[in-house]
Amino acid sequence: MTKSASKPVELTHNFTTKSGKPITLGTGTGTKWQWLKKGRPEEEQNTLTTELVDSILLALENGYNHIDTAEVYTTHPEVAAAVKKSGIAREDLFITTKYTPGFRTFPAISSGPTEFIDRALKELETDYVDLFLIHSPFFEEKVSRGQTLESAWAEVIDAKKAGKVRHIGVSNFSKEHLERTFKVAGNPDFYPKVNQIEFHPYLQNQSPGIIKFAQENDILIEAYGPLSTLFRIKQNGVDVEDHPLKELIPKLAEKYGKTDAQILLRYTLQKKILPITTSSKLDRIRQSLEVYNFEISDEDVAEIDKTGSSYHFRQFFVEEYDH
Ligand SMILES: NC(=O)C1=CN([C@@H]2O[C@H](COP(=O)(O)OP(=O)(O)OC[C@H]3O[C@@H](n4cnc5c(N)ncnc54)[C@H](OP(=O)(O)O)[C@@H]3O)[C@@H](O)[C@H]2O)C=CC1
Numbered sequence: 001m002t003k004s005a006s007k008p009v010e011l012t013h014n015f016t017t018k019s020g021k022p023i024t025l026g027t028g029t030g031t032k033w034q035w036l037k038k039g040r041p042e043e044e045q046n047t048l049t050t051e052l053v054d055s056i057l058l059a060l061e062n063g064y065n066h067i068d069t070a071e072v073y074t075t076h077p078e079v080a081a082a083v084k085k086s087g088i089a090r091e092d093l094f095i096t097t098k099y100t101p102g103f104r105t106f107p108a109i110s111s112g113p114t115e116f117i118d119r120a121l122k123e124l125e126t127d128y129v130d131l132f133l134i135h136s137p138f139f140e141e142k143v144s145r146g147q148t149l150e151s152a153w154a155e156v157i158d159a160k161k162a163g164k165v166r167h168i169g170v171s172n173f174s175k176e177h178l179e180r181t182f183k184v185a186g187n188p189d190f191y192p193k194v195n196q197i198e199f200h201p202y203l204q205n206q207s208p209g210i211i212k213f214a215q216e217n218d219i220l221i222e223a224y225g226p227l228s229t230l231f232r233i234k235q236n237g238v239d240v241e242d243h244p245l246k247e248l249i250p251k252l253a254e255k256y257g258k259t260d261a262q263i264l265l266r267y268t269l270q271k272k273i274l275p276i277t278t279s280s281k282l283d284r285i286r287q288s289l290e291v292y293n294f295e296i297s298d299e300d301v302a303e304i305d306k307t308g309s310s311y312h313f314r315q316f317f318v319e320e321y322d323h
């Protein structure tokens, strides 16, 4: 086992809660939760999903202070309930939500970010959110209720000016999409400060050059799916058992005396990227926050990069970013 002292992780933005506490990794309420919620019988759709409330609560009680939700997840009520149950002061938490512009066969829910943010504040039982994102840049005439990337970004800026949100950003945006928001904003104060994208060693750039471009432009990259390479690799819909990181990650876990997940989360942080992850298991929740007390050597980071680059896997926005 290698023991190495850890240097503090310097991200593009070291965001804090309103009370000034550094934010942790994010705990997600999307992916499995949104499907679990939507799969429940009709008569249960307006009741809280208690497994999710309990899972968020477990994360909060064990040190997470950063929660990721979204309009399309329909998980605001569970977030509000967990926050209330935790007894943690609102200003000691960092809550992100995302406006959905519509997605393929899922039409936009709100008429735009302005209508959405007011509803989100009610559902979250708060008077501000810490981070407000546009969920994806793929506005479509049929599903986006007349909104375009430009009109939506202008409304996101209005929400910030009105003090309803502390920070503004985007998700799944490419370099070109970001440049369009810069044009709308004019003033860098109103450029996106975050771009939340799929990131793991098998997808080191969701779109060409996005990480470098974002980091050079003062935009924090947040990684969703950072653990995908541990259990989620599929090709043409079929699970792949054997892939290049299958050996390397456990080898590094052994070397550093950490778990496979901790290696992947620490790797993500050392790329100056903030992971958004999820677990409903206590040991995994605790493990995922114990990633600040060791450091992966530059050589080992380079080895993950190289091995990861020898293989390709994308789970989300496959049709939009098929390159
Ligand atoms: N902006 C966007 O377009 C998107 C945003 N997201 C956001 O990101 C969040 C996280 O995404 P997600 O893909 O779930 O992230 P992860 O890659 O972290 O995967 C989470 C899964 O990993 C399992 N897991 C957690 N810890 C461990 C561990 N130590 N060892 C092995 N398995 C583990 C969990 O299962 P278990 O509970 O059994 O531990 C869970 O099902 C979402 O909830 C959502 O908020 C996600 C997709 C798209």
Ligand SMILES: O=C1Nc2ccccc2C1=O
Binding pocket: 029, 030, 031, 034, 070, 316, 317
């Ligand atoms: O959590 C999520 N799961 C998803 C699946 C498809 C598109 C977006 C998302 C999310 O944001």
